[in-house]
Amino acid sequence: MSYRVLVTGSGGLLGSKLVKSLIKAGHEVIAIYRSHEPPKMTGVAPVKLDITRTQELRNLIIRVRPEAVIHAAAMTDVDGCERDKAGAWRVNVGATEAIAKASKAVNAYLIYVSTDYVFDGLKGLYVEGDLPNPINYYGLTKLLAEFVVKEVSDDYLIVRPSAIYGVGGSKTSFAEFVANSLSRGEVIKALTDQFVSPTYNKFLAEAITEALEVKPRGILHVAGPRLSRYNFALRIAEELELPAELVREGRVKDMVGWVARRPRDSSLRTDKARKLLRTEFHDLSKALRDFRNEWLNSRSRGS
Numbered sequence: 001m002s003y004r005v006l007v008t009g010s011g012g013l014l015g016s017k018l019v020k021s022l023i024k025a026g027h028e029v030i031a032i033y034r035s036h037e038p039p040k041m042t043g044v045a046p047v048k049l050d051i052t053r054t055q056e057l058r059n060l061i062i063r064v065r066p067e068a069v070i071h072a073a074a075m076t077d078v079d080g081c082e083r084d085k086a087g088a089w090r091v092n093v094g095a096t097e098a099i100a101k102a103s104k105a106v107n108a109y110l111i112y113v114s115t116d117y118v119f120d121g122l123k124g125l126y127v128e129g130d131l132p133n134p135i136n137y138y139g140l141t142k143l144l145a146e147f148v149v150k151e152v153s154d155d156y157l158i159v160r161p162s163a164i165y166g167v168g169g170s171k172t173s174f175a176e177f178v179a180n181s182l183s184r185g186e187v188i189k190a191l192t193d194q195f196v197s198p199t200y201n202k203f204l205a206e207a208i209t210e211a212l213e214v215k216p217r218g219i220l221h222v223a224g225p226r227l228s229r230y231n232f233a234l235r236i237a238e239e240l241e242l243p244a245e246l247v248r249e250g251r252v253k254d255m256v257g258w259v260a261r262r263p264r265d266s267s268l269r270t271d272k273a274r275k276l277l278r279t280e281f282h283d284l285s286k287a288l289r290d291f292r293n294e295w296l297n298s299r300s301r302g303s
């Protein structure tokens with residue numbers, strides 16, 4: 001089936017890969033962006049729009065009548081959300097409400113991209129049914145947006161990834177930072193006491209694209225395996241054949257610049273998604289091999 005899919009955050013770390021994956025699968029994409037443009041490809045119609053302009057957003061969705069909406073835009077700067085709570089609310093909660101209502105009005109299947117940061121991190125390896133308890137404002141706004149989606153929509157999927165990494169989009173992911181720094185011979189510190197489930201942007205995008213066909217409803221954890229940031233950095237060094245001895249141990253207590261608290265262990269169990277989807281989003285070795293190629297290509301392009 002080929003769908004008309006509206007994607008928000010289409011120039012972002014996840015969104016840019018989503019656009020490519022949707023086009024590859026034969027869909028038509030209406031790509032909403034604010035400042036970072038989506039990939040230029042046949043079948044992609046870029047639309048520059050601030051999603052907090054909710055009336056314009058609603059009008060667009062009603063006019064375009066997408067069969068599916070993938071809402072990947074968010075204020076993702078965790079410390080920025082703590083500093084600018086009103087702004088975080090407008091983007092993460094207010095715009096999500098407008099998107100959920102407009103999607104319902106046109107009977108579009110809504111995929112909302114949430115986060116592992118809805119959890120407090122005291123337990124780790126969370127399943128979909130575990131009780132969220134965010135410990136920072138970013139996590140709170142993303143959880144409230146989940147509530148809004150559940151309340152408004154009756155045809156939705158909430159996807160929760162963790163620590164998205166990859167090449168491309170509007171920011172440098174942790175993995176890219178590690179690879180860039182080590183390749184320049186710079187020492188980096190990575191946390192031994194923060195655990196996440198690093199999720200490769202390309203595989204996450206492919207899993208979401210597959211979800212458009214399978215159409216699961218409810219909440220789905222789509223993420224990689226559990227690792228400390230330190231061990232993740234070591235795996236990157238190993239796979240990219242970069243000097244692992246430049247990776248030094250860091251501790252959360254040393255992160256003096258952090259404004260927001262971070263969960264200690266927000267890793268996710270993904271048994272449900274692995275049963276529903278064929279995409280091998282969980283395979284770290286495969287993901288890092290692909291990441292290595294993307295990273296090398298981006299360096300040879302000089303970007």
Ligand SMILES: NC(=O)c1ccc[n+]([C@@H]2O[C@H](COP(=O)([O-])OP(=O)(O)OC[C@H]3O[C@@H](n4cnc5c(N)ncnc54)[C@H](OP(=O)(O)O)[C@@H]3O)[C@@H](O)[C@H]2O)c1
Pocket residue numbers: 008009010011012013014015032033034035036037049050051052071072073074075076091113114115116117142160161162163164165169170171
């Ligand atoms: N990164 C992670 O580790 C992580 C982990 C778990 C979940 N998530 C979730 O995954 C989703 C994608 O994250 P990501 O890593 O791809 O983030 P990202 O690279 O920061 O992309 C988010 C996009 O949202 C857009 N956006 C923000 N405010 C907007 C506004 N007012 N109007 C229109 N667009 C706006 C940004 O556009 P501009 O750049 O053009 O301003 C940006 O391209 C988010 O929902 C995030 O909460 C991320």
